[in-house]
Amino acid sequence: MGVTPFPARADGIADRMAGFIAHLRMNGIALGPQETGDALAALSQVNATDPAEARLALRALLVPDADAWRGFDDLFDAYWFNAGKQKQGRTTSPHVRVQSTRPMLWQPHPGDDDAGDGEEGFGDDERHVHADDGEGDAEGTDGRLIATRTDALTRRDLRELMDEDTLRRAEAIATRIARAIRDRRSRRRKQALRDGMLDMRRIQRASLARGGEPIDLYRKARPPRPMRIVALCDVSGSMSVYARVFLAFLKGLIGADMSADAYLFHTRLMRVTDALRDHDSLRAAARLSLMAEGFGGGTDISGSLTAFLNGYGARALNGRTVVVILSDGYCTQSPEALAHALTRMRRKARRIVWLNPLKGWKDYAPVAAAIQAALPHLDAHLPANTLAALAALEDEFGQL
Amino acid sequence: MTERTHLTLKADLAGTGYVADDSIAMALHLAMTLGRPLLLEGPAGVGKTEIAKALADASAIRLIRLQCYEGLDASHAIYEWNYQRQLLAIRASEATGGTDEAHLFTDAYLLKRPLLEAISQPEPCVLLIDEIDRADEEFEAYLLEILSDFQITIPELGTIAAVSRPTVVLTSNATRDLSDALRRRCLYAYVDYPDADTELAILNARMPGIEARLARQIVTVVQEIRREDLEKVPGTAEMLDWAAALSGLGVNDLAQDAEMLQATLVCLLKTAADRDAVPTSVMDRIVGKVA
Numbered sequence: 001m002g003v004t005p006f007p008a009r010a011d012g013i014a015d016r017m018a019g020f021i022a023h024l025r026m027n028g029i030a031l032g033p034q035e036t037g038d039a040l041a042a043l044s045q046v047n048a049t050d051p052a053e054a055r056l057a058l059r060a061l062l063v064p065d066a067d068a069w070r071g072f073d074d075l076f077d078a079y080w081f082n083a084g085k086q087k088q089g090r091t092t093s094p095h096v097r098v099q100s101t102r103p104m105l106w107q108p109h110p111g112d113d114d115a116g117d118g119e120e121g122f123g124d125d126e127r128h129v130h131a132d133d134g135e136g137d138a139e140g141t142d143g144r145l146i147a148t149r150t151d152a153l154t155r156r157d158l159r160e161l162m163d164e165d166t167l168r169r170a171e172a173i174a175t176r177i178a179r180a181i182r183d184r185r186s187r188r189r190k191q192a193l194r195d196g197m198l199d200m201r202r203i204q205r206a207s208l209a210r211g212g213e214p215i216d217l218y219r220k221a222r223p224p225r226p227m228r229i230v231a232l233c234d235v236s237g238s239m240s241v242y243a244r245v246f247l248a249f250l251k252g253l254i255g256a257d258m259s260a261d262a263y264l265f266h267t268r269l270m271r272v273t274d275a276l277r278d279h280d281s282l283r284a285a286a287r288l289s290l291m292a293e294g295f296g297g298g299t300d301i302s303g304s305l306t307a308f309l310n311g312y313g314a315r316a317l318n319g320r321t322v323v324v325i326l327s328d329g330y331c332t333q334s335p336e337a338l339a340h341a342l343t344r345m346r347r348k349a350r351r352i353v354w355l356n357p358l359k360g361w362k363d364y365a366p367v368a369a370a371i372q373a374a375l376p377h378l379d380a381h382l383p384a385n386t387l388a389a390l391a392a393l394e395d396e397f398g399q400l
Numbered sequence: 401m402t403e404r405t406h407l408t409l410k411a412d413l414a415g416t417g418y419v420a421d422d423s424i425a426m427a428l429h430l431a432m433t434l435g436r437p438l439l440l441e442g443p444a445g446v447g448k449t450e451i452a453k454a455l456a457d458a459s460a461i462r463l464i465r466l467q468c469y470e471g472l473d474a475s476h477a478i479y480e481w482n483y484q485r486q487l488l489a490i491r492a493s494e495a496t497g498g499t500d501e502a503h504l505f506t507d508a509y510l511l512k513r514p515l516l517e518a519i520s521q522p523e524p525c526v527l528l529i530d531e532i533d534r535a536d537e538e539f540e541a542y543l544l545e546i547l548s549d550f551q552i553t554i555p556e557l558g559t560i561a562a563v564s565r566p567t568v569v570l571t572s573n574a575t576r577d578l579s580d581a582l583r584r585r586c587l588y589a590y591v592d593y594p595d596a597d598t599e600l601a602i603l604n605a606r607m608p609g610i611e612a613r614l615a616r617q618i619v620t621v622v623q624e625i626r627r628e629d630l631e632k633v634p635g636t637a638e639m640l641d642w643a644a645a646l647s648g649l650g651v652n653d654l655a656q657d658a659e660m661l662q663a664t665l666v667c668l669l670k671t672a673a674d675r676d677a678v679p680t681s682v683m684d685r686i687v688g689k690v691a
Binding site for chain 1 (some may be wrong): 405406422423426427429430431433434438441442483484487490491574575576577580583584587588589590629631673
């Protein structure tokens, strides 16, 4: 590995280090000028001419969390060992993101145009059949075919759902729901600095130490015990007509609460909390639609849930978490696997709610094997096919 | 005194029976030389807490430990006035007719809790703040002042500046996200499950008498089990427990007694689901590989 000489314009090590900090910042590690100084100080404490030592020292100093810890080596190599650096400016190795490039998932999927356009008649139907068949080895195939045929029945109101105004309303509804879920108070009173009532018991106990004089007045109040929301949204082919509305809905859920978490899944799982928090809501919607379309195809609900439980789940779930799953329940994997994943999730989360767009349909019965396997593990299985149905959820969630 | 580098530190730690990899030795070295706190993250049972203990041992300095929990407040972490003693002093001075109360708020009546104790040590010490992710966010915010300025303000006494700067080690199991402000002030090291060679070195360091063949088998089996789909992946601590159990039972070869092996798995697998995930057949396959 050859060490790149400093570029002609660089002003020695300090300048190069500032460049490195800027390079890390561009790759998502929040660092400032303060760290440049710290980094130089750290290098003075080690044998800085040994790249291995410099790497260890800078990693300990500059990395803030586990994700960055794993990616640091690539970033380090890209900056300090990139041959041809002088000519290319800051373009780096393929692992490393530069501002101009976007991950593949954000690029529009070639053959897959906007699901929300609601093209006429047969063409649309056929596309959905196609997307589903792509996965091939499905169990519960008849279930998915039913879904495909009935797409035509609901298309009209769904097309109405696609305009800007309705998306905003879906988002507003979700925000209200998120607040209804989040605002909980504990039943027990705990010590509080202000508000609430006087805690006579504690005051008396403390007064013993002061010879029976109640000098310290303690108070107790019911502390807030906010519920966290973790939303998992299915963006597979069969759900693509709902994708836009549900993404807006997700954004509403996430926006109301800084601790909420959102994921999209399909055959893979992807965390989209950060994209959803984009301040520019149009840009966020565009980013997400691109992500969602990038997925396309069949569904692996149980696989995605298992991936979630093994990965993010450990941190995302606790006894004060409501898990919201948005899916039609058509899964290509075995129902037992789904039941198993939900059992595991059940143990870690407080409530599991399944929002099913099919459930609002007339004569809907949960016949798909996956949803039948899932039902015993759910706290609620609620319809979500129209805005009115979504709005009605607020009361349901309030009672959970 | 020879100049300390991360390599000499690593050797010192090895002297106390702690096998540190380069990145952790470097992080500790920088934490000591730059005077910055060190945040250790990683799964449970990989020896995060041990690092602080080993560091204190290696440098022959005192270790002060603050175990965090939900609801930890200033009176448990920083200081508290000794009310009973103050009261007795008042009664005593009443009896003798004295009225002086100024002496009631002095050092003599102050109960020092770990944080205040750590900064008022005459010699630098190691301050271990264990499982910081369990403490409330308010406490984390309070900690920021102490970690950046090394001073504590007590309204009745004024600001107490650090007599010596402790080396601060924080550990976290990532049960919740720590604030960016705290992360920025700390050096960071991620402690992962050790690879086979490191784990073997750890086992040999902790149990010097163990047979080489058994040690290799134990490490290989544990590494294999970590690859299974488990809820609670066994850490280094569990591996050492298991090794102790096996040598206590006089097992010399894992392949010799499958029943005994299953029985001792309680040391590694801590939930019912995990027990079910590693039935005898899986264990036989794993042990078959190493035997």
